[in-house]
Amino acid sequence: MSTRIAFLKGHGTENDFVIVPDPENAVDLPPAAVAALCDRRAGIGGDGLLHVVRSAAHPEARSMADRAEWFMDYRNGDGSVAEMCGNGVRVFARYLQRAGHAAEGDLAVATRAGVKTVHIAKDGDITVGMGRALLPEGDVTVSVGERDWSARNVNMGNPHAVAFVDDLADAGTLFTPPPFSPPSAYPDGVNVEFVVDRGPRHVAMRVHERGAGETRSCGTGACAVAVATARRDGVDPRVTGLPVTYTVDLPGGTLVITERPDGEIEMTGPAVIVAEGVIEAEWLESALG
Numbered sequence: 001m002s003t004r005i006a007f008l009k010g011h012g013t014e015n016d017f018v019i020v021p022d023p024e025n026a027v028d029l030p031p032a033a034v035a036a037l038c039d040r041r042a043g044i045g046g047d048g049l050l051h052v053v054r055s056a057a058h059p060e061a062r063s064m065a066d067r068a069e070w071f072m073d074y075r076n077g078d079g080s081v082a083e084m085c086g087n088g089v090r091v092f093a094r095y096l097q098r099a100g101h102a103a104e105g106d107l108a109v110a111t112r113a114g115v116k117t118v119h120i121a122k123d124g125d126i127t128v129g130m131g132r133a134l135l136p137e138g139d140v141t142v143s144v145g146e147r148d149w150s151a152r153n154v155n156m157g158n159p160h161a162v163a164f165v166d167d168l169a170d171a172g173t174l175f176t177p178p179p180f181s182p183p184s185a186y187p188d189g190v191n192v193e194f195v196v197d198r199g200p201r202h203v204a205m206r207v208h209e210r211g212a213g214e215t216r217s218c219g220t221g222a223c224a225v226a227v228a229t230a231r232r233d234g235v236d237p238r239v240t241g242l243p244v245t246y247t248v249d250l251p252g253g254t255l256v257i258t259e260r261p262d263g264e265i266e267m268t269g270p271a272v273i274v275a276e277g278v279i280e281a282e283w284l285e286s287a288l289g
Contacts, residue, residue, distance in 0.1 A: 014252025086219015113157025
């Protein structure tokens with residue numbers, strides 16, 4: 001381990017991340033190291049960590065290297081590996097732009113959920129092609145205390161359970177993962193979204209992210225919510241031939257989600273780099289001790 005490891009801190013609608021640039025995949029980041037870095041009291045603090053690696057240098061991304069130079073090796077705040085993070089992709093793209101690896105316009109980013117298309121606009125917002133939603137069959141229920149709600153099972157490369165409630169306070173504290181059933185629906189856990197209506201094609205949500213707890217924003221969750229809301233409203237762009245757009249308010253800001261007739265989902269929102277510095281190896285080794 002080098003004596004100092006570069007890092008940056010960024011957020012997308014207040015879903016915040018520690019960013020570790022590591023083009024050649026030379027920095028060892030075991031789960032305990034990620035959890036220590038994401039600790040909000042003893043570390044840098046973040047909902048997750050963005051490990052920035054060239055696709056050709058990472059065994060999980062080499063097959064995508066001909067389509068995307070950079071791989072977003074994303075980790076949850078507890079150190080566990082995740083397939084995808086929508087807000088994280090926008091912040092990842094903002095870092096690449098800042099570092100001179102990308103410019104305004106189109107960019108491809110490799111993730112564990114496949115290659116994602118990104119557009120960096122002149123106005124500062126970043127649009128990410130999030131792929132198509134899968135809607136697994138079967139009834140799902142989520143619970144808070146003694147209350148249960150039917151939920152829509154939506155997969156955006158990672159699993160989501162979307163429940164429509166009367167008030168966002170119904171979600172409770174979200175300190176712990178809301179129980180769900182049947183257990184077979186989500187063998188590796190699930191992100192749970194609680195949703196209320198704000199107006200025509202306008203909703204608000206809270207989310208418990210698997211491995212992170214309640215976060216200020218979740219990009220894949222906002223996409224899952226938009227798709228679930230559209231189906232609840234009887235709208236399917238693949239049937240109508242027309243795109244549908246929903247505005248999704250989150251505690252940390254607003255995302256605009258569009259589902260196209262071909263099923264592709266686009267998410268647009270801000271991404272900000274707020275700081276950069278170095279991690280002292282001695283601190284990290286002590287944290288792992």
